[in-house]
Amino acid sequence: MSVKIELNDRQVHDLILLANTPGLAELADQIAVSKDIALSPSEAYDALSRIVEDKLDHTRLEALMRQLMGLRGLMMRRDIDSKSLVEGLSQALQQAFQRNPNLNQKELQVACVQLVERDFLKLLDSQLFAITSKAAKLAYDFASLLRNARVITDARPVFSNETDAEPDIVGMVVSHVLRLDYENADQQHSLSIVLDQLDVHKLRDACDRAIKKADAIETKMKSLGMLVNITGKRESTHAPSN
Incomplete structure (x- = not known):
């Protein structure tokens, strides 16, 4: 079952930026099979930088970290798997396209859907982001x-x-x-x-x-x-x- 997600402007901007990034599919494959482990977002960023080398600039690395860590956190809070999350994210993208006439571009929409359904599905299940998000949750999993x-x-x-x-x-x-x-x-x-x-x-x-x-x-x-x-x-x- 998919989860209901509402995307804000910053999230949509990040997704469009990443969808327009050449070679991201190949980088997603590299990240997905990487054995790197990190226990904090800053360590994960450093590991990500090593994996992609100079193929992603700082702005795109920030966007990728921001979205994947946020989505992994949502997965844990709602106790859902990556497939259900990706389905909900795809639906949220379609709604964002309908709300904004400037995004009514077939090529852009296809690129964004491919980013979510192909690349994000791999990345959300990668060891790097799975362990980093779990460690972040444990670090602050207190009543106050x-x-x-x-x-x-x-x-x-x-x-x-x-x-x-x-x-x-x-x-x-x-x-x-x-x-x-x-x-x-x-x-x-x-x-x-x-x-x-x-x-x-x-x-x-x-x-x-x-x-x-x-x-x-x-x-x-x-x-x-x-x-x-x-x-x-x-x-x-x-x-x-x-």
């Missing part, structure tokens, strides 16, 4: 995701007795507020927690120890010949989005 964290230092004045004719500042009380912005079930939330100086030191020590633990795991796993991705350690400049 942290979006931002700040420690705000708060200084409050202590005034003299209220009976004094002229209030005077006799001291300051300094504390800290840990502000956490997070989301769950596609809803944004914020949480504020008061910290004293000792709490801040404990939090810093806990963070330092967490980094050391992750580095120790990475070192150990690499010594055993296993790939390791410490989420967020390497900033991805090629992360796809839809």
Whole structure:
């Protein structure tokens, strides 16, 4: 059974760009049989660059990564196979062509359908994109995701007795507020927690120890010949989005 998909302008633009890319069918065959494995989108981009060498420019590589990672994510969220997804994507393309008179070109439409039904079907099932998308899902498969964290230092004045004719500042009380912005079930939330100086030191020590633990795991796993991705350690400049 196909899945219902609605394409936005950026997705349509990416698909048209890729459909008009010479030699993409041959590159799709190379990617499909590649044994490369990546545990993050940035590593997948690097692997993809090695496979295609200089046959795809940066813009097309970005478009290919963006669409395939987004579609693989949709496959996992809706628990469907690549064939069902491709059928839904083909239908969505036809609808996009009908909505936009500028896309009413038979040759362009045929190229886009071939891209989806021939090349994307292979690429979605390739080891590279299957494992990368699974690793990305595992990395953020939690009830709540942290979006931002700040420690705000708060200084409050202590005034003299209220009976004094002229209030005077006799001291300051300094504390800290840990502000956490997070989301769950596609809803944004914020949480504020008061910290004293000792709490801040404990939090810093806990963070330092967490980094050391992750580095120790990475070192150990690499010594055993296993790939390791410490989420967020390497900033991805090629992360796809839809």
